[in-house]
Amino acid sequence: RNLAVMKIASFRYFQEPGPFYSFIDKVFEVINAKNINNLILDLRDNYGGSGFCSSHLFSYLETSPVPWVTRTSGYSLLEEPIPMAEKNHFSGKLFVLINGGCFSATGLLSSLLKFHKIGTFIGEQTGGSYVTNAPALSYNPLETRLNLMVGMMSNAAAVTGFSDKDGIMPDYYVEPDIDDLMKGKDTVKEF
DSSP, rough: OOOOOEEEEOOSSOOHHHHHHHHHHHHHHHHTTTTTEEEEEEOTTOOOOOOHHHHHHHHHHHHOOOBBBOOSSSSSSGGGGGGOOOOSSOEEEEEEOTTOOOOOOOHHHHHHHTTOOEEEEEEEEESSSSEEEEEEEEEEEEEEEEEEEEEOOOOEEEESSSSSSSSOOSSSSOOOOHHHHTTTOOHHHHO
């Protein structure tokens, strides 16, 4: 089959993004070398992380250079258009798998892909919207034993017409049921 599957479990490479960048560069080098025209990008349960890492991935998928964010407190460098990847840019069919576990930088990436009509979205609504409140400080009050995360900055993807109260909706809603999960069957990917 002329198909590649790329699972991105996290963009949490704040201190050392180099290995993540190298991984993405190598994946698209292989996709290009093998003339793969269909890519499944599995973002399910990716809680987010660095906007620089997710925008690096976006540079291989965008159809023209566009800004990553419009309202930012921490990513002012990403207010300028993201240059398209110079080598191994992907222009085939993209299928993006999403669910309620997609937050933060994954919500930004999903909203930009959806807004620019890059790819077909399959799965469930994302947990995050086009707005993210990160980075967060962790607060752990002893009397409750809860770990509370408090967003310190707000960032908004460079999109319009989306609700900041709702996540990104799939083009094809596919919700796995408990029987499929118990059998290890991935109905979203199969779809």
